Amino acid sequence: MARPDHARRPRPWRRTRAYRLTRTVVLTVALAVGGVWWARIDEPAPAPVTATDGAPVAPSAGSGENPGVGRAVRERRPAPATGRPEPVASTRAAGPANGQPGPARPTPPAARPRVPVPPRAPALLPRSRPTALTLPYLDVEAPVVDLRLDRHGQLTAPPDDDSNLVGWYADGPSPGESGTVIVVGHRDTRAGPAVFVGLDEVTPGRRVELRRADGRTAVYTVYAVKTYDKADFPSREVYGARARPELRLITCGGGYDRRTGYTGNIVVYAHLTATRAPSR
Secondary structure, three states, X not given: OOOOHHHHOOXXXXXXXHHHHHHHHHHHHHHHHHXXXXXXXXXXXXXXXXXXXXXXXXXXXXXXXOOOOOOOOOOOOOOOOOOOOOOOOOOOXXXXXXXXXXXXXXXXXXXXOOOOOOOOOOOOOOOOXXXXXXXXXXXXXEEEEEEOEOOOOOEOOOOOOOOOOEEEEOOOOOOOOOOEEEEEEOOEEOOEEOOOOOHHHOOOOOEEEXXXXXXXXXXXXXXXXXXXXXXXXXXXXXXXOOOOOEEEEEEEEEEEEXXXXXXXXXXXXXXXXXXXXXXX
């Protein structure tokens, strides 16, 4: 019995069992690969690895290692070519702007201390005799008389019949002139305390004023008060001229003996600090 024509023809390969098995394997692999790829798209990127102090860690050299894994390599800034240390910005920075810290500001240099300007020296005055002496600290205002040297070359004392008088050495400089002005007065008389009884209580910084015949006033400021024995009285230091106009107030001091009187002298040292015009 003869076979039909279609039984004699070979079956197409797309209908064979091997084709169907191969197609199933290919589709399965494709689906698996596509699923893995799709899952990696939604996976977040790993955070960078840092050291314990917050420094970034770079991967070690060589291929095949995962990023972020390897030995720590701290970022170092190269030293300047000049060999000088790199300047460090001040830690003081401007306030944040839009959530970001502002640029660092350099620390301003310290202000230079102001050097005090020395006071100007008062202008010297022409010659004019003094008429009154004022010690505001001791509440003294005394008229002035002229004194000169005696035949032994010593300065005489003002008359003791008026305990409020002071004497000015008339052959020396007048108040406000260049040189050393000499004024003497009694500490006490037979009638009792005199004009310079409190002279040893004067302290540096106190004022002494000498009003002149022309109406002007020379103002002196005390800078020292000393007591000397009469046997060791330093005449050159007391009476000698200095580089600036000065004043000496002299009275008796030290111990007292009824027969010989006081054993020493009190000397007030002052220098010219101001002059005043005549008051109207």
